[in-house]
Amino acid sequence: MKIRTRICVSLDGYVTTPDGLPAQLGDPAWSPEAFGFREFQASCDAVLMGRTTFEPALAAEAWPWDDLDVFVLGSRRPANTPDHVVVESDPARLLEKMRGANRGGDVHLVGGPRTIETFRQLRALDLLGVIVLPVLIGDGMQLTPSLGLDTRLTLESERSLPTGAVEIIYACA
Numbered sequence: 001m002k003i004r005t006r007i008c009v010s011l012d013g014y015v016t017t018p019d020g021l022p023a024q025l026g027d028p029a030w031s032p033e034a035f036g037f038r039e040f041q042a043s044c045d046a047v048l049m050g051r052t053t054f055e056p057a058l059a060a061e062a063w064p065w066d067d068l069d070v071f072v073l074g075s076r077r078p079a080n081t082p083d084h085v086v087v088e089s090d091p092a093r094l095l096e097k098m099r100g101a102n103r104g105g106d107v108h109l110v111g112g113p114r115t116i117e118t119f120r121q122l123r124a125l126d127l128l129g130v131i132v133l134p135v136l137i138g139d140g141m142q143l144t145p146s147l148g149l150d151t152r153l154t155l156e157s158e159r160s161l162p163t164g165a166v167e168i169i170y171a172c173a
């Protein structure tokens with residue numbers, strides 16, 4: 001099991017729009033299919049995210065993670081969270097639960113930056129994947145300051161997507 005991010009970032013370095021929406025929503029070409037998320041999730045058993053990233057999914061028209069196991073790092077269980085979602089306040093315990101449930105696939109660490117850093121500090125983040133979007137946003141949240149500046153990265157692969165975005169995958173030391 002590898003823990004992998006695939007976080008979308010604007011060309012000027014923002015993972016959110018100024019009003020806190022994921023940066024990909026600022027790209028007119030955005031769709032989970034066009035960005036290869038369906039294909040990516042087919043290689044995963046589970047998704048992992050922080051409570052802030054998870055909560056909007058509760059109001060989404062369709063559940064975004066099909067039959068994947070869902071693990072949320074947070075100190076409280078948001079109202080109307082489906083029973084199968086595991087919510088845990090301690091990152092090490094959440095990691096243990098994910099490993100216990102794993103059926104051999106990877107875990108998609110959806111975000112956001114605080115949760116990515118939490119698992120990186122536990123040395124559990126295997127691959128830091130970013131999708132660089134051909135859009136400029138001007139303001140919003142960046143990976144830093146959440147992500148530690150001691151992050152050591154080794155290039156694993158890069159490819160361009162049909163939308164004009166570029167996917168870059170780094171291994172974390």
Ligand SMILES: NC(=O)c1ccc[n+]([C@@H]2O[C@H](COP(=O)([O-])OP(=O)(O)OC[C@H]3O[C@@H](n4cnc5c(N)ncnc54)[C@H](OP(=O)(O)O)[C@@H]3O)[C@@H](O)[C@H]2O)c1
Nearest residue numbers: 007008020022023050051052053074075111112113114115
């Ligand atoms: N561009 C993209 O692809 C993408 C992807 C995902 C998210 N995002 C964006 O990222 C933003 C949210 O990022 P974020 O970093 O602020 O929040 P986040 O990581 O999604 O969630 C933060 C929450 O997770 C819990 N948490 C995180 N680290 C913890 C730790 N060490 N110990 C215990 N609990 C911990 C806390 O929950 P409690 O408060 O309940 O304790 C904390 O408030 C959103 O605006 C979202 O749109 C963008």
